[in-house]
Amino acid sequence: MTQRMKEIARTIVDLQAELDREIEHRRRALGVRVHDRLVEFERGIVIExxxxxxxxxxxxxxxxxxxxxxxxxxxxxxxxxxxxxxxxxxxxxxxxxxxxxxxxxxxxxxxxxxxxxxxxxxxxxxxxxxxxxxxxxxxxxxxxxxxxxxxWCPIKHALKISDPHQRYYEFLEFGDAEGYRTRLAAFRALLAADGDDIAKGTRAASPRPEAEERASP
The missing domain is CATH 1.20.140 (Butyryl-CoA Dehydrogenase, subunit A; domain 3)
Structure with missing residues (x-):
């Protein structure tokens, strides 16, 4: 992944976090509170x-x-x-x-x-x-x-696919044979350490950034 791609990925994460804050703000404006997965309404809201x-x-x-x-x-x-x-x-x-x-x-x-x-x-x-x-x-x-x-296969497709899952953006580029052989273990280690590293929007640092830069055009 190039530096520019990393910057775009971080921007996406930041925008998602901002959207989540706006959604929470709107919920509060409607009198909704969520605590420990329990939903509560302010007094009078249910009657309305x-x-x-x-x-x-x-x-x-x-x-x-x-x-x-x-x-x-x-x-x-x-x-x-x-x-x-x-x-x-x-x-x-x-x-x-x-x-x-x-x-x-x-x-x-x-x-x-x-x-x-x-x-x-x-x-x-x-x-x-x-x-x-x-x-x-x-x-x-x-x-x-x-x-x-x-x-098993953290490799992007050569063909464009619609709405890939979030982990996909961190995958190796199509044709990066060296990256696949040298970094597969690192991708697996991320899953063992914390399965939610990418899915929850943190987009953990790539296993070997220097390898990414060498593979970049």
């Missing part, structure tokens, strides 16, 4: 939210015919999602322990907090729970997959 709650009958009356008849198809995805959830959890419990990779915390990716919103009826809350689980499981599996890729 309930005033905007729509009955299930009114909700269904406003729903399109297509939305209603496709609901069973949407919820049928629960079976493969549950299987993925179980299978990927067993995979990392067995393989990550064998490889010495820090395991992914499932609760960091799957959260069912939106059910506490008083302005949602039970159908809307159920839909939110489904979306939280579906996207959470996929994100959980993606992080497990990204750690696996960093362990």
């Amino acid at each position: 939210q309930r005033k905007l709650k729509t009955s299930v009958r009114a909700f269904l009356a406003r729903s399109s015919f297509g939305a209603i008849i496709t609901a069973p198809v949407i919820y049928s995805m629960l079976l493969p999602l549950v299987l993925l959830d179980i299978w990927i959890s067993v995979y990392q419990a067995v393989c990550f322990r064998a490889y010495g990779i820090a395991r992914v915390e499932r609760r960091d990716y799957i959260a069912f907090d939106r059910g506490r919103l008083a302005y949602l009826n039970w159908v809307e809350a159920l839909n939110c729970g489904y979306c939280a689980y579906a996207n959470g499981v996929i994100a959980y599996a993606r992080e497990i997959g990204s750690r696996t890729e960093q362990y």
Whole structure:
């Protein structure tokens, strides 16, 4: 990775941190507090939210015919999602322990907090729970997959791929044979020391910066 690429990566991290601060500021403005993964609302907020709650009958009356008849198809995805959830959890419990990779915390990716919103009826809350689980499981599996890729093949593709995981940006350049042979162990050591080094935005220093600079054009 060139120096310019490192600077861009740091800028991305800084912007993400700034965005997180703005999101937290907006939550506080709406009367929301989060402490130890517990969500709390300021007094009076829940009462105001309930005033905007729509009955299930009114909700269904406003729903399109297509939305209603496709609901069973949407919820049928629960079976493969549950299987993925179980299978990927067993995979990392067995393989990550064998490889010495820090395991992914499932609760960091799957959260069912939106059910506490008083302005949602039970159908809307159920839909939110489904979306939280579906996207959470996929994100959980993606992080497990990204750690696996960093362990076995931390190499960028020659072809452009859409929305790669965060670890990808730290991977070796396509065609950097020397870097792969000399730095693979260092990439693996980062996972053993702290599996969240890149995924949580810290973007730890590269294992051997001098090798990167030699490989840079």
